Amino acid sequence: MRTLDFIKLDASGVKNVVTSMQQLLADFQVYYTNLRGFHWNIKGHGFFVLHSKFEELYNDAAEKVDEIAERILTLGGVPANKFSDYLKIAVLKEVDNVSSGDEALKNILETYSYLIGEERKLLTIASQAGDEGTVAMMSDYLREQEKMVWMLTAYESK
Numbered sequence: 001m002r003t004l005d006f007i008k009l010d011a012s013g014v015k016n017v018v019t020s021m022q023q024l025l026a027d028f029q030v031y032y033t034n035l036r037g038f039h040w041n042i043k044g045h046g047f048f049v050l051h052s053k054f055e056e057l058y059n060d061a062a063e064k065v066d067e068i069a070e071r072i073l074t075l076g077g078v079p080a081n082k083f084s085d086y087l088k089i090a091v092l093k094e095v096d097n098v099s100s101g102d103e104a105l106k107n108i109l110e111t112y113s114y115l116i117g118e119e120r121k122l123l124t125i126a127s128q129a130g131d132e133g134t135v136a137m138m139s140d141y142l143r144e145q146e147k148m149v150w151m152l153t154a155y156e157s158k
Contacts, residue, residue, distance in 0.1 A: 004076050011076055013129040018077035020122045021134070025068045025079055026089035027118065031111050032061040034095050038104040046101045049155075057108070057148075064141065071134060091118075105156050112149050116142060 004011055039054035069079035080086060087094070092111060098104050119138045126134035 002076065003074055007074070007133075009075070009129065009131055014075045014126075014131055017122070017126050017129050017131050017134055018072055018075050020118075020125050021068055021072050021075070022077070022080060023089060023091070024115075024118055024122060025065065025072065026086040027092045027115065028061055028065045028068060029083065029086040030090045030092040030094060031115070032058055032065060034092075034098075034107065034111070035061060037095065038098055038108075041097070041099045042101060042104060043099040044101060050101045050104065054104070060144075067137065071137060074133070075131070102156070105152055109149060109152055109156075112145050112152075116145055116149075119145075 002011075004014070035054050035058035039051060039058060042050050042054065069081075072079040080089065092114065095107055098107065119141050123135055123138040123142070126132075126138065
């Protein structure tokens with residue numbers, strides 16, 4: 001028996017959830033890679049604080065990538081696993097040669113803005129499908145990311 005039968009979700013009902021989660025997975029993979037670059041290349045004022053913060057953020061993104069992929073599998077989908085596929089699917093773009101803390105923070109805040117918007121859409125799609133597991137997951141992500149946006153904007157305030 002398939003997983004969806006046991007968790008009482010309809011395959012046609014979660015099809016759009018899986019599609020939306022594939023998008024989120026690809027975007028999180030690009031975000032993760034961008035964060036690694038920020039961590040490696042940061043220079044100047046705030047180096048110690050930002051170097052550590054970027055590591056914390058990419059570890060969190062890696063955990064979310066795993067959770068999203070496992071949720072796709074739970075819902076009967078197959079998560080993309082090639083970076084070439086992520087680059088085709090993702091809306092977020094790779095960034096390169098960012099060593100300025102201000103530029104990195106600007107990118108991270110813009111990324112959060114985009115991700116939060118996509119997660120809100122996914123929460124609605126999952127709710128319509130009766131998929132409370134994905135709804136709870138997105139609610140948790142939103143709560144964490146909204147707080148991080150507040151903290152990052154407070155840090156960058158002059």
